[in-house]
Amino acid sequence: MxxxxxxxxxxxxxxxxxxxxxxxxxxxxxxxxxxxxxxxxxxxxxxxxxxxxxxxxxxxxxxxxxxxxxxxxxxxxxxxxxxxxxxxxxxxxxxxxxxxxxxxxxxxxxxxxxxxxxxxxxxxxxxxxxxxxxxxxxxxxxxxxxxxxxxxxxxxxxxxxxxxxxxxxxxxxxxxxxxxxxxxxxxxxxxxxxxxxxxxxxxxxxxxxxxxxxxxxxxxxxxxxxxxxxxxxxxxxxxxxxxxxxxxxxxxxxxxxxxxxxxxxxxxxxxxxxxxxxxxxxxxxxxxxxxxxxxxxxxxxxxxxxxxxxxxxxxxxxxxxxxxxxxxxxxxxxxxxxxxxxxxxxxxxxxxxxxxxxxxxxxxxxxxxxxxxxxxxxxxxxxxxxxxxxxxxxxxxxxxxxxxxxxxxxxxxxxxxxxxxxxxxxxxxxxxxxxxxxxxxxxxxxxxxxxxxxxxxxxxxxxxxxxxxxxxxxxxxxxxxxxxxxxxxxxxxxxxxxxxxARSRELRFAGFKIADAESRLMWDTIRDLELSVLVPHRPGRRSLANKEAQIRREHRIPRDLIIVFVEVELADTSDFVNEPVLQVMQEEGRYVVKISGAASIAHTLAALALEMAKIGRPPEVHFGWTDDSPVSGTLGFLLFGEGNVPWMVRDLIRRAQPDESKRPLIIIAGTA
Known part of the structure; x- marks a missing residue:
């Protein structure tokens, strides 16, 4: 990194x-x-x-x-x-x-x-x-x-x-x-x-x-x-x-x-x-x-x-x-x-x-x-x-x-x-x-x-x-x-x-660039949590409070577990290997990891989860259900860095980490 x-x-x-x-x-x-x-x-x-x-x-x-x-x-x-x-x-x-x-x-x-x-x-x-x-x-x-x-x-x-x-x-x-x-x-x-x-x-x-x-x-x-x-x-x-x-x-x-x-x-x-x-x-x-x-x-x-x-x-x-x-x-x-x-x-x-x-x-x-x-x-x-x-x-x-x-x-x-x-x-x-x-x-x-x-x-x-x-x-x-x-x-x-x-399902990750010293301190903090719960979030659609209430209800996440929201900003989605910038901050009393300069949402989330799994217990990544069809999801993944993100993240993590005990857990719409 x-x-x-x-x-x-x-x-x-x-x-x-x-x-x-x-x-x-x-x-x-x-x-x-x-x-x-x-x-x-x-x-x-x-x-x-x-x-x-x-x-x-x-x-x-x-x-x-x-x-x-x-x-x-x-x-x-x-x-x-x-x-x-x-x-x-x-x-x-x-x-x-x-x-x-x-x-x-x-x-x-x-x-x-x-x-x-x-x-x-x-x-x-x-x-x-x-x-x-x-x-x-x-x-x-x-x-x-x-x-x-x-x-x-x-x-x-x-x-x-x-x-x-x-x-x-x-x-x-x-x-x-x-x-x-x-x-x-x-x-x-x-x-x-x-x-x-x-x-x-x-x-x-x-x-x-x-x-x-x-x-x-x-x-x-x-x-x-x-x-x-x-x-x-x-x-x-x-x-x-x-x-x-x-x-x-x-x-x-x-x-x-x-x-x-x-x-x-x-x-x-x-x-x-x-x-x-x-x-x-x-x-x-x-x-x-x-x-x-x-x-x-x-x-x-x-x-x-x-x-x-x-x-x-x-x-x-x-x-x-x-x-x-x-x-x-x-x-x-x-x-x-x-x-x-x-x-x-x-x-x-x-x-x-x-x-x-x-x-x-x-x-x-x-x-x-x-x-x-x-x-x-x-x-x-x-x-x-x-x-x-x-x-x-x-x-x-x-x-x-x-x-x-x-x-x-x-x-x-x-x-x-x-x-x-x-x-x-x-x-x-x-x-x-x-x-x-x-x-x-x-x-x-x-x-x-x-x-x-x-x-x-x-x-x-x-x-x-x-x-x-x-x-x-x-x-x-x-x-x-x-x-x-x-x-x-x-x-x-x-x-x-x-x-x-053929290579689209490789992890293709060159590391994160930490934006500043404050982000480095908070990054080390959330990685040392006993269990990190990562929730991808698209800013502008709804508030963090509403997103947290829904995700805790649908996924039955206890109140004592801290949720870390992850926002990924895409840059040039045609790039293959990238080194996005990672910034950690607190908004409305919640941890938010903002990643900019990414080429693919799925690859970035998978890389983030695997990085956190290197220290302590592997994190959980919670997604809502996606309505993308297999065809549109695959094309969106290949061309625009989006698509059927939950399934792609799970596949990328399984390919990158063969040891199941060290593998981050992917939870989609309340089902493992």
Whole structure:
């Protein structure tokens, strides 16, 4: 039993904390690893307009997502991110359903991160010249990709079954090596374009001529003028949203960022400032890589090695996937020196390309580890707390096995295709960013005063509108993403409510908070009575004197026995485990126990009776008869914390206390 209301552990306590730049590398295994497939996906969706669409993406990153998450990390420094912010702003069953829905999108994001990253890693492996097996046709390539992807996912699960410790040092090495090798490839490409400006001129000429290698279905506007090019780039950029994947992860790692010894644990300003440095640095690094890589790929790789569309958007029939040599591996294609202009640097070729492939495979595999860590962090924070998962969901190993099975199923459904999974990945990323924007707007509204137009943060409103449009556009163009997200949401909702129903008859009690010293003194007094008679009372219906007269007459309670009236005030009835505040006072010469902040009347009364039974003789709890039907009583109990209270209290006590001699006695309408 707690005496101090609101006591809780310090945020972030128990985490090993490191310099923010090293923690950025832990974020980077997810964020920076998208370079392994982002240039190819950008070209697949935007053709030669990929550089322009990428510039739009970078502008949205720096002037949209970054400011929002700058604010989010200041309001959610425990690493819960946008979901944690919204969970604080909403309550009740509607709030729980909203959080569960966002968890569904988060699960989509993290699960697809693992399967997509592993699939792209598999592509880099089997297309490497040193791969021992031959890939004769598309079917064989797909089969080998599925096998390799599945093996990597199982290996990742086995890694977590052995235990996952802080891996910041390893992340620093992996990200450092990958960024250096990627810088060599992209930098060599930029240098080549500076020395051969005709390549850039050729790109500009093709764009002006409408030779975009963009599928006809992706050309919503006719013409080739500047306005049309800009408009199409704005319409296309949502399909490049994978380049925004690092922000939610950046906030999730906040507990690992080292702040200052003088930090207030409830508002660690130094840790918040360092996390903001992390977000800005990661966004700037990624923005440079995205723009430079998209220009290099568009200028130096032949379109026929990236897409099946011809210059005017018609599909080139009879082209096998194996002929698209740069598909899903554009930078690796350059690292191997496969471009028609020859090697960009003298040491590019088979061995450097293999080193780059290995680096890419490792960071993509480790991106899956980051996603797994995210899932293992999110699920235990919400579902068991809401009673919407069994207690084993707090344990790592069962969750690892469950997520590994889910990953294998997703891999088989999508046949380890990077393109097919990119829509689901982008959907999860965009919904989480949109939720962060929405949470920020609501949070600022709540903190400000005055007229509505002064309370709104108009820049954030504009950013929110941009991301709502981006999300809707992504869902409209590639509905497969929302379909797989809907599957995860439905699965989480169904299993969560089934778990809540199955666990509804657990006592689920975390203790009482004693309101004040006077209540503590009177609480000790009534617990020491030879026999305590507890009578639940709803204030306002009738006076305590009338209630006492009726209960003594109907239940034949002697005048010398003291009756203790219990009033329970419900708060958020959708909560599962709660710690209500207990206050004891005297009214009209009678003891009254007032309990506020309860989630369920039955659970609170059962917990009170069992607490009193720990000292002396178990108390008696006297109820009047209830007219609730079994159905309405059960629904009232499950949803609203009320229902057929007497019968539920008796059932809860019997389950919680197997020893009949220590069990409080429940008396209903004068019958035991």
């Amino acid at each position: 707690s005496d101090q209301p609101g006591a809780h552990a310090e945020p972030g306590k128990g985490h090993h904390q490191s310099f923010w730049l090293w923690v950025m590398c832990l974020t980077g295994v997810d964020y920076f690893s998208t370079l392994g497939y982002q240039p190819s996906i950008a070209y697949e969706n935007a053709g030669l307009l990929a550089p322009l669409a990428t510039i739009v993406l970078v502008l949205v990153t720096l002037f949209g997502a970054l400011p929002v998450y700058w604010y989010v990390c200041g309001r959610s420094h425990t690493g819960q991110g946008s979901i944690g912010m919204l969970a604080k702003l909403v309550s009740g069953w509607g709030g729980k359903i909203l959080v569960l829905t966002l968890l569904g999108f988060a699960a989509t994001d993290f699960v697809i991160t693992k399967t997509l990253s592993a699939a792209d890693a598999a592509v880099h492996l089997i297309t490497n010249p040193h791969w021992p097996l031959s890939v004769d046709d598309d079917a064989e390539k797909t089969r080998q990709t599925i096998y390799v992807t599945s093996f990597m996912l199982v290996l990742l699960g086995a890694f977590f079954l052995r235990g996952f410790r802080e891996v910041i040092g390893l992340a620093v090495v992996i990200v450092g090596v990958y960024l250096v090798l990627s810088a060599a490839v992209v930098g060599a490409g930029v240098e080549h374009l500076i020395e051969h400006p005709e390549r850039l001129e050729q790109l500009a000429h093709r764009i002006r001529a409408g030779e975009w290698f963009l599928k006809e279905s992706e050309r919503p506007l006719a013409g080739t003028g500047l306005f049309t090019v800009v408009a199409i780039s704005l319409l296309i950029f949502p399909k490049l949203a994978l380049g925004l994947s690092g922000f939610e992860t950046g906030v999730a790692v906040m507990p690992l960022v080292k702040g200052s010894d003088s930090d207030d644990p409830h508002e660690p300003k130094a840790r918040i400032a360092n996390t903001r440095k992390l977000l800005v640095t990661a966004a700037l690094i990624m923005s440079v890589y995205l723009i430079c890589s998209s220009v290099v790929v568009a200028c130096l790789i032949p379109p026929e090695h990236l897409t099946k569309a011809d210059a005017h958007g018609a599909e080139r029939h009879g082209v096998a996937d194996k002929e698209l040599k740069a598909k899903d591996r554009a930078l690796a294609y350059l690292a191997h020196g496969e471009n028609p202009d020859g090697k960009l640097l003298p040491f590019f070729g088979e061995w450097f390309g293999t080193a780059y492939d290995l680096s890419t495979v490792v960071i993509l595999w480790f991106a899956g580890a980051s996603a797994m860590a995210g899932l293992l962090n999110l699920v235990p924070q919400y579902l068991p707390k809401y009673g919407m998962a069994p207690e084993w969901a707090r344990a790592t190993r069962p969750l690892v096995l469950l997520f590994t099975v889910v990953n294998l199923v997703v891999t088989l459904i999508f046949r380890a295709s990077v393109d097919a999974q990119s829509a689901a990945y982008a959907t999860g990323v965009l919904v989480l960013i949109t939720s962060a924007c929405t949470a920020s707007v609501i949070d600022i509204w709540d903190r400000r005063e005055g007229r509505w137009y002064r309370r709104l943060c108009w820049p954030f409103v504009l950013i929110t509108i941009v991301f709502i449009y981006t999300t809707i556009a992504n869902v409209y163009e590639k509905p497969d993403g929302i379909k797989i997200a809907a599957f995860f949401i439905l699965a989480i909702l169904v299993t969560s409510f089934w778990s809540r129903y």
